[in-house]
Amino acid sequence: MTALASSRARPGLRPVPYGLTAGLILLVLAASILSLTSGAAGLGLGTLLKAPFSAEGLTLRDKVVLYDIRLPRLVMGLAVGAALAVSGVLLQGLFRNPLADPGIVGIGAGAGLGAVMAIVLGSFLPLWMADLIGAHLVPFAAFFGGWAATLLLYRAATAGGRTDVATMLLAGIALGALAGAVTGVMVYMADDKQLRDLTFWGMGSLAGATWGRLAAALPLILLVLLIAPGLARGLNALALGEAQAAHLGHNVQSVKRRAIFGAAAATGAAVAVSGGIGFVGIVVPHLLRLAMGPDHRLLLPHSALLGAGLLVLADLASRSIVAPAELPIGILTALFGAPFFLWILLRQKGALRG
Amino acid sequence: MLEITDIYASLAKREVLHGISLTAKAGQVLAICGPNGAGKSTLLKAALGEIPARGDVKLNGQSTAKAKASDLARQRAVLPQDTQVAFAFTVAEIVAMGQEAGDFAAEPGLIEAALAAVGLANHATRPFQTLSGGERQRSHLARALAQVWQPIGPQGPRWLFLDEPVASLDLGHQLQVMRLARAYADQGGGVVAVMHDLNLSAMFADRMAFIIDGRLAAEGTPAEVLTAPLLERAYGCKVAMNTAPQSGPWFLPQACDQA
Ligand SMILES: Nc1ncnc2c1ncn2[C@@H]1O[C@H](COP(=O)(O)OP(=O)(O)OP(=O)(O)O)[C@@H](O)[C@H]1O
Ligand SMILES: [Mg+2]
Numbered sequence: 001m002t003a004l005a006s007s008r009a010r011p012g013l014r015p016v017p018y019g020l021t022a023g024l025i026l027l028v029l030a031a032s033i034l035s036l037t038s039g040a041a042g043l044g045l046g047t048l049l050k051a052p053f054s055a056e057g058l059t060l061r062d063k064v065v066l067y068d069i070r071l072p073r074l075v076m077g078l079a080v081g082a083a084l085a086v087s088g089v090l091l092q093g094l095f096r097n098p099l100a101d102p103g104i105v106g107i108g109a110g111a112g113l114g115a116v117m118a119i120v121l122g123s124f125l126p127l128w129m130a131d132l133i134g135a136h137l138v139p140f141a142a143f144f145g146g147w148a149a150t151l152l153l154y155r156a157a158t159a160g161g162r163t164d165v166a167t168m169l170l171a172g173i174a175l176g177a178l179a180g181a182v183t184g185v186m187v188y189m190a191d192d193k194q195l196r197d198l199t200f201w202g203m204g205s206l207a208g209a210t211w212g213r214l215a216a217a218l219p220l221i222l223l224v225l226l227i228a229p230g231l232a233r234g235l236n237a238l239a240l241g242e243a244q245a246a247h248l249g250h251n252v253q254s255v256k257r258r259a260i261f262g263a264a265a266a267t268g269a270a271v272a273v274s275g276g277i278g279f280v281g282i283v284v285p286h287l288l289r290l291a292m293g294p295d296h297r298l299l300l301p302h303s304a305l306l307g308a309g310l311l312v313l314a315d316l317a318s319r320s321i322v323a324p325a326e327l328p329i330g331i332l333t334a335l336f337g338a339p340f341f342l343w344i345l346l347r348q349k350g351a352l353r354g
Numbered sequence: 355m356l357e358i359t360d361i362y363a364s365l366a367k368r369e370v371l372h373g374i375s376l377t378a379k380a381g382q383v384l385a386i387c388g389p390n391g392a393g394k395s396t397l398l399k400a401a402l403g404e405i406p407a408r409g410d411v412k413l414n415g416q417s418t419a420k421a422k423a424s425d426l427a428r429q430r431a432v433l434p435q436d437t438q439v440a441f442a443f444t445v446a447e448i449v450a451m452g453q454e455a456g457d458f459a460a461e462p463g464l465i466e467a468a469l470a471a472v473g474l475a476n477h478a479t480r481p482f483q484t485l486s487g488g489e490r491q492r493s494h495l496a497r498a499l500a501q502v503w504q505p506i507g508p509q510g511p512r513w514l515f516l517d518e519p520v521a522s523l524d525l526g527h528q529l530q531v532m533r534l535a536r537a538y539a540d541q542g543g544g545v546v547a548v549m550h551d552l553n554l555s556a557m558f559a560d561r562m563a564f565i566i567d568g569r570l571a572a573e574g575t576p577a578e579v580l581t582a583p584l585l586e587r588a589y590g591c592k593v594a595m596n597t598a599p600q601s602g603p604w605f606l607p608q609a610c611d612q613a
Contacts, residue, residue, distance in 0.1 A: 010465065012446025012478030096440035237451055239440040243404045248455040248501070249427030294441035 014293045017302075024302060027309040028078070035074045035312050036066070038320065043070075068211070075218075076209035077312040080270040081280060083221045085307025086228050087266035088281025089299055091150075093235030094259040095157070095168060098286055098344060102267040103278035105168055106175025107149045111264070111271040113179040114145020119197050120186045136216045143220060143268030149175050150264045154256075201275050205328045206315050213273050220269035224262045225304060231258055232296035239294070277330045279337020280307055286344055355379055356401070356513065356544060361409035363393075363400045370396045371407070372568045378561070380414075380511030380544040383535055385555040385576070387548075388565035389588050394548045395435055397565060398517055401546075402432060414510040427455040429509055431498035435517035435548070437490055439482045445469065445493045446478040452497035457507060464503060468496040473530055487522040495519060495531065505543025514538055516547040520554060532558040552580060556602045564588065577602045 037045040043062050058066065084102065091100040091107070102108045118141030125137075153175065157168035190198060201208070234255035237245035246252045270277070284307045288299055311329075318329040356378040363371040370393050378384040386394050400407035403418055411418045413429060431452065439448065449465045458464055469475050472492040477485065485493060495516070502512040514535065520528040528551070535545045536558050549555045555562060556576040564572040564579050566588050572579045580603045585593045594606045 010446065010478075012444040012480075013450060013465070014444070014447070098441070233454070236443075237455075239443060240448070240451070241434070241438065243399070243402075244432065244434060246404070246423050247402065247427060247430070247432040248451055249424035251423055289441065293447070294443055295447065 014295065014298075016298065017292045020292060021302065021305075024305040024309060028305055028312070031309045031312040031316070032074055032078070035077065035316050036070050038316065039065070039070060069209075072211050072214055073206050073209040073315070074312060076206050076214055076273060077315045078308040079214070079218055079221045080206070080274045080277065081307040081309070081311025082225065082304040083266035083270040083307075084277060084280035084311070085284040085303040086224060086300060087263045087270070089285045089296065089303050090228065090231065090235070090259045090263040090266075091281070092285060093231075093238060093296055094154070094256060094263070096239060097168070098289070099282070099341075099348070100168065101279065101282035101341070102146070102263065103276065103281065104341065105153055105172035106179070107146050107153065107264065107267050108271055108276055108278065109176040109179035110149025110152075111142040111146035111268040112276060113182055114141040114143070114148075114268065115139075115201065115272050116183045116186045116198060117141060117145070119201070120190045120194050123191075123194070139216045139220060139269050139272035142272035143265050145179075146268040146271070147261070147264035149179075150260045154260065205318075205326065205330070206274055207319075207326055209273070217269040217273040220265050224266040224269075227258060227262055228300045228304075229297070231255060231262065232300055235259065235296040236294075275328075275330060277311070277333050279333050279341060280311060282344070283337050283340050284310065286340075355412070355414065356546065357410075357412040358397075358401050359410040359412075361397065361400050361407050361411070363396055363405060363407035365396065365405070370568050371400060373409075374565070374568070374570050376563050376570065376573065378544055378546050380513075381539055381542050382560035383539045383545040383547065383558055384561045384563060385547055385549045385559035386563045386565060387550070387552065387555055387579075388571070392565040392588075393568040394565050395517055396568075398515060398546070398548055402430075402515060413513065424455075427501065428457050428507065428512075429502070430513040430515060431456070431501035433491075433495050433498045433514070433516040433519055435521070437494045442481040442483060444478065445474060445480050445482060445485070445496075448482060448493060449478075449497045449500050452499070452501035453503075456501035456503065458500065458503045461503065464500055465496075468500040468503070469493070471499060471534060472496045473527060488524065488527060491519070491522050492527065492531070495534075499534070502543070505538050505541040511542050511544050513544040513546065516545065518548050518550065520549070520551065528554060552585075553604050556580060556604060575602075580605075 033045070037043070037048055043065050047062065087102050091102060091105070092098050115138050118138045122137050153168065153171050156171040157164055187195065187198060234245065234250045237248045237250050238252070238255065242252050245255070284303050285299060288302050288306060292298055292302065314332050315329050318327045318332050321327055358374065358376045361371050361374045362369065374397060386397065388394050396405070399405045401411050418426060446465050449468055453459055453461070453464050465478065466475065469478055472495050474489060474492055474496060477489060477493065482490065482493065498514060502514060505512055516535065519531050519535070523531060532554055535547060539545045539560070559576055562574065562576045562579040563570060564584060571588070572584055580595070582593065582595060596604050598604050
C-alpha cells in the first residue's frame with residue numbers, strides 16, 4: 001500500500017485523477033437526471049420523486065413517456081457519446097495524431113454509406129433473411145462501411161508506421177465525397193418510405209431512440225468498451241512509433257487490427273442509430289489530454305464518461321433551444337466542435353508533420 | 355551471444371545488405387561503423403526484425419524470428435536513430451514504458467535511477483516535446499536502460515542495441531553515455547552500437563564491424579579494423595592516425611587530406 005502510494009507520487013508520473021473521475025461521474029448522473037426529467041410531456045423531477053411514495057404511482061401516460069421515450073433516448077445518448085469519444089481516442093492513438101476524428105477522416109461517412117445502403121438495398125433481401133437480421137442490418141452495415149473506410153484510410157495515409165496528416169485529412173475528404181455521391185444514388189433509388197427513413201436518420205438525432213434500435217447497436221458499443229482498455233498500453237507504446245512499440249513487447253499488428261476494429265465498430269453503431277454526430281471524438285479526448293495527460297489507460301475510460309455526459313447534455317440542449325421543435329444534435333455538436341477543431345489545428349500548425 | 359548469419363535485406367526493391375554475417379559476445383561492446391548509407395541502420399533493423407530480411411538471427415542461442423515480442427522485450431532494448439513521440443508524454447512516462455516492458459516493472463526508484471544515469475534527473479516531469487535534441491536522445495536511452503536494467507537475467511545476458519547513441523550529444527554526455535555502455539558490457543550484458551565517431555569507438559569498443567556498401571569490409575578489434583587503407587576507401591580521404599598508449603588508435607580530422 002505504501003509502495004503504491006509512493007509510486008503514485010513519483011515526479012513526472014501523473015496520478016490517477018480521482019477528482020476528475022468523480023466530477024465526470026457526477027456530470028453523467030446530473031445529465032441523466034436532467035434528461036429524464038425534462039421534455040414536452042411535462043413529467044418533471046417532482047412527479048418522479050413522489051411517484052414511489054404515492055398510492056397511485058405514475059399514470060400510464062407518464063410511464064410510457066419515461067420508459068419508452070425518455071429512458072431509451074438517455075441510454076442511446078450515453079452509449080453514442082461514449083462510443084464516439086472512445087472511437088476518437090482509438091483512431092488518434094492509431095494515427096498518432098490528435099486530429100483524427102471519425103467524422104473528419106471519413107469513417108463516419110463510410111459508416112453512413114453502409115447504413116444508407118442497408119436501408120435502401122435491405123428491401124431486396126429475401127424475406128426470411130430480412131426477418132432474421134431485422135434491426136441488426138443497419139448497424140452492421142454501418143460497421144462494415146466504417147471498417148472499410150478505416151482500412152482504406154490507414155492504407156492511404158500510413159507508410160512504415162508514419163502517418164502523413166495531410167494525406168489523412170485529404171483521404172477523409174475523398175471518402176466523404178464518395179460516400180456522399182453513392183448516398184445520392186441511393187436516395188434516387190429509394191421509395192417513399194425509405195426516403196422518410198433516410199431523411200430522418202441523416203439529420204443526426206437521438207429522437208428516434210427505441211429499445212429495438214438500442215438492442216441492435218448497444219452490443220457492438222459494449223464490445224468496443226470492453227476491448228478498449230486492453231489496447232491502452234499498446235496505444236501508448238505506438239506513440240513511440242511502430243518499431244519501438246514492437247521492441248517494447250507489443251504485438252503491433254494485433255494492436256492496430258483491434259484499434260481499427262474498435263473505432264469502426266463504435267462509429268458504425270453510433271452512426272447507425274443516430275446519424276452523423278460530429279466532433280465528439282475530437283473534442284472530448286483533446287480536453288482530457290490537456291487535463292490529465294495522454295496515457296491511454298486513463299484517457300479511454302474518462303473519454304467514455306465525458307463523451308456520454310456531453311452528448312446527453314447536447315441532446316438536452318437540442319430539444320430545449322427551439323422547443324417544442326428539436327434542433328438536430330449533429331448541428332449543435334458541429335457548431336461547437338468545428339471551431340474547436342480549427343483551434344487545435346492552429347495550435348498544431350508547426351507540428352503537423354505527424 | 356548474438357549471431358547474425360548471412361543477412362540480405364532490400365529497401366524499396368534495392369538490395370541494401372548483401373550477405374552479412376557477424377557475431378557479438380555478451381560482455382563486450384561491438385561498434386558498427388561505416389560511411390553514411392552503408393547499411394548500418396539497416397543491418398541493425400534486420401537483426402531486430404524491424405524489416406523483412408533473408409538470413410538468420412540468434413539471440414542467446416534462440417532464433418529471434420519465431421520469438422514472441424514480449425519475450426524479446428525482456429532480453430533486449432533498442433535505441434532508434436530517429437526518435438519521435440506523439441502526444442505530450444512526460445519523460446518519466448516514456449521511461450516507465452521501458453520499465454513496464456522489461457523484468458523490472460516492480461522495481462521502485464528505477465525511473466529516477468535510469469534518468470540519473472543519463473543526466474536527466476531533473477527532467478522527469480518535462481513533456482518530451484519540450485526537450486532539446488540531445489535530451490530527447492538521452493531520455494530514450496533512459497527508457498532502454500529501464501527495460502533491461504540488470505545486464506544478466508534468467509535467460510542469459512541482456513542486450514542494448516543503440517543506433518548512433520551519441521550522435522547529437524555534447525562531449526561530456528558522449529563520454530557519459532559511452533561509459534554507461536562500457537559498464538553494461540563489463541557487468542556481463544551485450545552492447546551493439548552503430549557509431550560514427552571513430553575515436554569514441556576505438557576508446558570504448560571491444561570489437562568493431564566496418565560496413566561499406568552493404569558488405570562487411572572488416573571485423574576485429576578497433577586496432578585491427580581501423581587501418582589507413584580501409585579508412586581511405588570508406589571515407590575518400592586520408593586520415594591522420596595515431597596511437598595512444600592505453601586506448602589504441604585515434605584520429606584527427608584536421609589532418610585529413612583530400613584523397
Ligand atoms: N526507407 C528506405 N527506402 C529506400 N531506401 C532506403 C530507406 N532507408 C534507407 N535506404 C537506403 O539504404 C541504404 C542504407 O541505409 P542505412 O540507413 O542503413 O544507412 P546507414 O549506414 O545507417 O547511414 P547513416 O550513417 O546515414 O545513418 C542507403 O543507401 C539508403 O539510401
Ligand atoms: Mg543510420
